[in-house]
Amino acid sequence: MNTKKKLSSAQQEELLKTLKARFEKHTARHKGIEWAAVAAKLEASADKLWSLNAMEETGGEPDVVAQDKKTGEYTFFDCAAESPKGRRSTCYDGEALASRKENKPEDSAINMAEEMGIEILTEEQYRALQELGKFDLKTSSWVKTPAEIRKLGGAIFCDRRYDHIFTYHNGAESYYAARGFRGALKV
Structure with missing residues (x-):
């Protein structure tokens, strides 16, 4: 270690x-x-x-x-009410970060998760989390993107609006001040 x-x-x-x-x-x-x-x-x-x-x-x-x-x-x-503040404004992964020519974010969600020793939530895990409370009412969170979507340049994220859980897509290189990621850790 x-x-x-x-x-x-x-x-x-x-x-x-x-x-x-x-x-x-x-x-x-x-x-x-x-x-x-x-x-x-x-x-x-x-x-x-x-x-x-x-x-x-x-x-x-x-x-x-x-x-x-x-x-x-x-x-x-x-389980923070909103996407963790210290993990926002990140693009999806290292490949997306490298593809940006200008205005690069500081890091990517996948890289940060790896450095922290955690896994980014899957869409299924994100939905399970939402069964435990109301999360991401003002923010959104990147979730693990299926390889076939990522291969085409996209990535997916989720949030809760209008008392429903939504899954959306964006270019993996995009980043927003209100989008971060949530992690999972098995002990």
Whole structure:
């Protein structure tokens, strides 16, 4: 593991405190899951804690949304009301970023997710998140784009408007101040 991607004991303690408070505040997101079991997995996974901290620092407000009954893994999604502030104004991926000749954004959603050690939400995961609350009422979020769409230069994003979840398309090189991405992490 990269030593730069390791939190100090104090940072770990602070993050666990934040995650626990969010877990207890939003119990409807993770019915039947006990915090003690989640905390035990997190404490044994320094690299996953680093990724959760990156999610937190960029405004994602990660929270537990599911547990895989076969593997025991817990899934965290970014649960911030709007697309995380620290991850907006990004184009879709590195190829799109490289294709821009002028006014390049600082980064791409896929690259940032990889650097953070998380996966960008799929459309299915995005829709599952929306079952847990109302998210992206003013912003939108890039979602994992099928290869056949990406090969043709496009990318997809989602948001919630008029009490419905919409999936749209755009050129992968586009970027907007109100569009970011949400991530998922399995622990």
